[in-house]
Amino acid sequence: MEKIQDYIRNIPDFPKPGIQFKDITPLVKHPEILKVTVEELIKPFIEDNISYVAGMEARGFIFGTLAASVLGTGFIPLRKPGKLPYDVQSISYDLEYGSAALEVHVDAVNPGDNIILVDDLIATGGTAAASCMLLEKLGAVIKGCAFVIELDDLNGREKLARYPVHSLIHY
């Protein structure tokens, strides 16, 4: 895990003052570290009969697609409004300032599908909680959420109390 952490770069005050941005581009650039990260992400869910991995735009696509490939499942993209071309289900959620929304194709999930949600980082948990609710609207069973990075002080996992939460690196 320390090795993975070595490839996460902290960028102070990005994109605005006070934010310690966790940059995962050195990690995804390194073949061995990327491979180990994805293997560790999916480890708790290997026996869970996962139907699909879902991930949010944009960094959730990187880890989510690789996780799906290693698990032998397909991938479901959750996108910002107006990006998906077919009929969508949507959810809005609150941010610290303002609000945001995510969409998924209405035929992305069949009722009863077992899904894990993957993203690079959990901060307040708002994005992940909304993503789980969006998938549940379509009948998904959320088997867990996996993150490369968790910012512990923000207590994001409290918003995901109904699901197993697995994070590799804690700050």
Ligand code: AMP
């Ligand atoms: P939240 O909804 O507060 O849990 O925010 C999680 C989303 O915002 C994830 O998709 C992250 O990629 C992004 N994010 C939030 N805080 C950071 C941070 N300090 N560094 C990098 N990404 C972040």
